[in-house]
Amino acid sequence: MENKVTLSVVVLSYNNEQYLEDCLSSIERQGIDSYEVFVIDDSSTDNSVEVIKEYIKDKPQFNLIVKPNSGGAISSQIGIAKANGKYLALVDSDDIVADGAYKKLIARIEQDGSDFASGLPMKLTNAFMNTFLISPDENNVFVENRVLSTDEEIENFTNQVFYWNAVYKTDFLRSNHIEMPANLLIADRIFVYKAAMRAKKISVLTDVVYFWRKKKNDEKISLTDQTAEYHMISDRCDSFQSQIKLSIQDFEKNLDYNKAIWEHSVIRLYYPLYNLADEENEENTYQDFVDACNRYRFFLMQYKAFFIHLLGNSDMPVTTKYITDRIFAKRYKQIYNFIREKKWFTDLNVKTLEPYVYNSVLRSNSILSVKGISNENDRIYIDLQIYVGLEDKEKISVENVFVYTRYFNQKKIELPYNEVDRKVDITELPCSTYVLNTICIKDEEKTYYTPRLTEELAKVTTLTVGDKIITFNSRYSILTIQQKNRFTLLKDGNKYLLGVNKSEDIKKLFFFNIENNKKYDVTKEGDFYTFSKESLQPGDNILMYETQDGNYTTVRKQEMTNSNLDKDLFDEVIISGRVEIEV
Secondary structure (H helix, E strand, C coil), X not given: CCCCEEEEEEEEECCCCCCHHHHHHHHHCCCCCCEEEEEEECCCXXXXXXXXHHHHCCCCCEEEEECCCCCHHHHHHHHHHHCCEEEEEEEECCCEECCCHHHHHHHHHHHHCCCEEEEEEEEEECCCEEEECCCHHHHHCCCCCEEECCHHHHHHHCCCCCCCCEEEEHHHHHHCCCCCCCCCCCCHHHHHHHHHHHCCCEEEEEEEEEEEEECCCHHHCCCCCHHHCCHHHHHHHHHHHHHHHXXXXXXXXXXXXXXXXXXXXXXXXXXXXXXXCCCCCCCCCHHHHHHHHHHHXXXXXXXXXXXXXXXXXXXXXXXXXXXXXXXXXXXXXXHHHHHHHCCCCCCCCHHHCCHHHHHHCCCCCCCEEEEEEEEECCEEEEEEEECCCCCCCCCEEEEEEEEEECECCCCEEEECEECCCCEEECCCCCCEEEEEEEEEEEXXXXXXXXXXXXXXXXXXXXXXXXXXXXXXXXXXXXEEEEECCCEEEEEECCEEEEEECCHHHEEEXXXXXXXXXXXXXXEEECCEEEEEHHHCCCCEEEEEEEECCCCEEECEHHHECCCCCCHHHHHHHEECCEEEEEC
């Protein structure tokens, strides 16, 4: 019988009351007429259930199921069992689906005859800022629109382990018994791996389809965010071992495919160690770091014995020695030894490291960088620098340069690039904040490269041209364009007064509260927008504005006419260069 419902969306809910409205409303903006939503709540201890009930009343396509607390894996199993749609998507309740993403993904499945379609995810940092995921291998899966059908192509797909940036054929999941194991906390690896193993075709889109939220509130941090916590190390190892058992049992794919998957998984094991070694992560002690390394060492020894045992009792046409040498190559030992002996990376000459350690552990970019910002003949440019990487034979060329708007939406803007002069023209970009990225050709393959500032420059470089202030921040490759002398900030008693020059360019001024994930409009009294600390909500409140063309950015000290005059005033309200008031 033909499905009457086009799409079933399963929302995995637990203690995300402040983000639920963002999540559920994004599902309604998919442009699909026939859909159903199952919100599976895992006995939240906050007000999530009440928020869901209030939101879904008078919305018959939404269904709430509250189950005993048993984890997200079982929630996903319940949702898949309940689904009536021809297609199915899974969503975490603190995340956001990009507008129209599901419609695009379904269209590609039908066009390509694939089993599922997946698109580019972006990360929401501090609740509202878009950045690319850190690992280049994860991003490179989505470097071009394509259909994956060979073992080699699908093997590359498993560099990413996310289930929420995809739409699946429901019958495909059910007939292949693809689900998250209930006995694992980190179960997404198994779900995505099994889907890739069973798929005959996978459609890949370059469009941003999903926003994964990296939370600031540590009490409600998601499993994906807990890579820096020692207690998650064992769960990662258990998940990896379950994946290996699954792949050993499945000889439909060739041996090279399985070896590549195992190598990807070994690499991902080291991500938590990178975070544990981060000097900004004050909650993790050095002993936590040592304990984590020792846990990995124990697991790898277990894994080696386990691996030899399985292969020794299998019909796989290859010697045990070849496999174990392949998996436990020198590069993995070097990563382990390097991290085990070195807590901080700041004083290390990274260019002397073996390339795999350099790229996988430090996640730095030695090939493409930002040389600076320049102004020539009334045009504003970002100057790129391409230089030889760790090996002289490495060659790279920039195919195109683009930005995504960083706040609240996902506008992609292609930028003119002069390959001869290596200049990116940003003159026509309107005032806003952007994430800069490139697509390059390296070894005859397309790859994302996020350009950073060269070592001789500071983390932030700024150029003023006319009434524009252009700033580039290397940490997340963030480009900010602001208008000089746009605002004047004054204080009258306990009340702040914000005057706006060229107010016709601004559609709305508001505070965004990071803790409760809500916007609060700033009222206008006469010629000034007014606010006080007492009128704001508890937490960090960031002053922002929306322009008439729908771009967003923060109100910053650089835009103030009196920024150099009233030091005491600005010390009260400026944090990291922007107007931010903590209550």
